[in-house]
Amino acid sequence: MIAALGAKAIEDLINAGRFGRFAWRSAVTSLRGCARRSTFPLIWTQMFIIGVHSVPVIMITGAFVGMTLAVQAYDQLAGMGLEEHLGVLINISVVKELGPVLAAVMLAGRIGGALTAELGTMNVTEQIDAVRSMGTDPVRYLVAPRLLACLLLTPVLTIFADMMGVVGGALVSFLQFGINSRAYWTFSASAVALWDVSIGVVKAFFFGGAIAVISCYKGFNCREGAHGVGQACTEAFVASFISILALDFALAVIFKSIYMIFWPVKSIVT
Amino acid sequence: MEKTTDGNPEHRTTDHAEPIIEVRNLSKRFGRKLVLDNISLSVEKGKTTVIIGPSGCGKTVLIKHFIVLQRPTEGEVYFKGRRVDNLSERNLNEIRTQFGYLFQEGALFDSMTVAENIMFPIRQHVKIRNWREVDEVVKMKLAMVGLDGFQNYFPARLSGGQRKRAALARAIALNPEVLLYDEPTTGLDPIRSDIINELILKLKRELGVTTVVVTHDMKSAYKVANRIIMLHNGKIVADGNADHIRNHPHPVVQQFINGQVGEDDLAVLRMSGAVGSSQFLPRDFQ
Numbered sequence: 138m139i140a141a142l143g144a145k146a147i148e149d150l151i152n153a154g155r156f157g158r159f160a161w162r163s164a165v166t167s168l169r170g171c172a173r174r175s176t177f178p179l180i181w182t183q184m185f186i187i188g189v190h191s192v193p194v195i196m197i198t199g200a201f202v203g204m205t206l207a208v209q210a211y212d213q214l215a216g217m218g219l220e221e222h223l224g225v226l227i228n229i230s231v232v233k234e235l236g237p238v239l240a241a242v243m244l245a246g247r248i249g250g251a252l253t254a255e256l257g258t259m260n261v262t263e264q265i266d267a268v269r270s271m272g273t274d275p276v277r278y279l280v281a282p283r284l285l286a287c288l289l290l291t292p293v294l295t296i297f298a299d300m301m302g303v304v305g306g307a308l309v310s311f312l313q314f315g316i317n318s319r320a321y322w323t324f325s326a327s328a329v330a331l332w333d334v335s336i337g338v339v340k341a342f343f344f345g346g347a348i349a350v351i352s353c354y355k356g357f358n359c360r361e362g363a364h365g366v367g368q369a370c371t372e373a374f375v376a377s378f379i380s381i382l383a384l385d386f387a388l389a390v391i392f393k394s395i396y397m398i399f400w401p402v403k404s405i406v407t
Numbered sequence: 408m409e410k411t412t413d414g415n416p417e418h419r420t421t422d423h424a425e426p427i428i429e430v431r432n433l434s435k436r437f438g439r440k441l442v443l444d445n446i447s448l449s450v451e452k453g454k455t456t457v458i459i460g461p462s463g464c465g466k467t468v469l470i471k472h473f474i475v476l477q478r479p480t481e482g483e484v485y486f487k488g489r490r491v492d493n494l495s496e497r498n499l500n501e502i503r504t505q506f507g508y509l510f511q512e513g514a515l516f517d518s519m520t521v522a523e524n525i526m527f528p529i530r531q532h533v534k535i536r537n538w539r540e541v542d543e544v545v546k547m548k549l550a551m552v553g554l555d556g557f558q559n560y561f562p563a564r565l566s567g568g569q570r571k572r573a574a575l576a577r578a579i580a581l582n583p584e585v586l587l588y589d590e591p592t593t594g595l596d597p598i599r600s601d602i603i604n605e606l607i608l609k610l611k612r613e614l615g616v617t618t619v620v621v622t623h624d625m626k627s628a629y630k631v632a633n634r635i636i637m638l639h640n641g642k643i644v645a646d647g648n649a650d651h652i653r654n655h656p657h658p659v660v661q662q663f664i665n666g667q668v669g670e671d672d673l674a675v676l677r678m679s680g681a682v683g684s685s686q687f688l689p690r691d692f693q
Contacts (some may be wrong), residue, residue, distance in 0.1 A: 175530075259516075266476050267514035271528040271581075274496060278531075292622040 193281025256356025
């Protein structure tokens with residue numbers, strides 16, 4: 138029993154080490170890739186696949202998040218006579234938390250699954266070995282463009298989700314609950330600062346990186362056969378999902394600390 | 408003349424040639440399974456060495472060590488006298504361009520056309536100034552394997568034999584010094600198999616490449632080999648020319664080259680019981 142636990146712990150540690158090395162290599166190779174013109178067409182291709190094709194689904198996700206928040210929060214605020222502050226609650230929640238997190242979860246399912254399946258299939262059909270056998274680094278050729286595309290486009294897609302969340306929430310507030318639009322926007326504008334939007338965008342940058350690295354790692358290390366590829370896709374989604382939530386928590390703590398440090402300075406300046 | 412494991416170095420009829428690839432005391436483990444057990448051999452420049460052996464005996468693992476797609480658990484790998492198994496992936500890239508590797512299933516990139524597949528190594532390693540020249544090179548490589556005109560086909564539209572030939576065209580795209588073939592005739596009908604054998608001979612003749620073929624197709628082995636090495640349970644059990652292998656006294660070698668079932672395998676079959684007695688029939692579920 139103890140031996141089995143020990144063996145499992147050692148195996149998990151080895152896997153964590155492998156993942157760490159893979160993530161480090163991917164980051165370094167991607168940084169180098171930014172300076173190589175030959176990588177640009179590969180990044181464009183991935184940006185098209187990852188970004189353009191994800192826009193509709195991300196916008197729908199964002200819109201429903203905003204609309205649902207409006208429906209759920211209206212009664213509580215109306216009970217206190219604060220219904221005109223509904224926009225503050227919806228927009229802060231959307232741009233800081235729900236927009237980036239739910240957009241990232243949607244991307245983990247849509248892009249992460251596709252990346253793992255594609256690279257996993259390439260792995261089991263020896264296409265990744267073929268890349269290596271021809272003297273090309275598969276991390277540079279396959280991982281770096283995908284990682285860079287995810288890093289660059291997840292924040293952009295999150296802005297789309299935020300925008301649709303704001304629009305969706307506003308539409309429900311105006312059309313269903315008859316809230317005064319001028320008051321709604323005035324309160325929202327006074328409460329939602331550029332800092333709040335930036336937090337969401339920076340979070341999305343990290344989420345995008347996590348989705349790409351985890352999905353590529355799972356694809357590169359998947360077991361043989363259709364079952365192996367399927368299992369790798371499931372593991373990639375679960376690991377991405379947990380990473381998104383863990384990163385969200387960690388970044389929330391970090392940003393709050395930063396805010397607490399700089400808030401007094403801000404009040405002095407302004 | 409190098410040492411051979413069957414203890415008869417004179418069985419090697421090939422003249423002493425410069426070794427281009429050398430492995431010394433190579434062992435490879437996957438978990439607890441020992442796949443290669445203390446193997447030492449050298450591949451001579453310009454010759455065709457065929458590695459035979461039953462499925463799962465470690466043939467593919469061995470040639471993957473030649474190009475360092477696998478790293479040894481123990482032992483060393485040398486290419487042109489330089490130790491390569493301990494090099495970083497980055498340093499290996501330059502060495503790998505001197506190899507062409509034909510994978511068992513071709514391993515063509517299925518998102519690219521045949522032409523793009525062949526262009527891939529060229530685009531990665533050659534500074535292209537004139538794309539028309541690249542098209543000409545692709546056309547020439549495809550013509551060498553008899554596939555000119557298939558440039559715009561995707562791999563999914565090719566038959567098994569065509570896919571292997573397209574993969575071979577990609578393997579020779581950078582004019583390698585060594586060509587490694589992993590089961591080149593597996594899954595092909597006898598005529599397509601012979602076409603591949605003829606291609607192996609043609610490429611050796613025309614490009615002067617050193618060739619290593621992994622196969623369990625004895626007809627192919629006898630046709631293309633200067634030297635045949637047989638692996639069994641991760642060890643070399645026979646090493647010599649075609650005649651030496653044909654007349655080898657080791658029962659495992661004779662069983663393999665004649666395609667006979669061993670007593671161990673027969674015993675397993677007997678233990679599994681008579682067909683029908685242990686199987687469920689549809690009526691059992693009614």
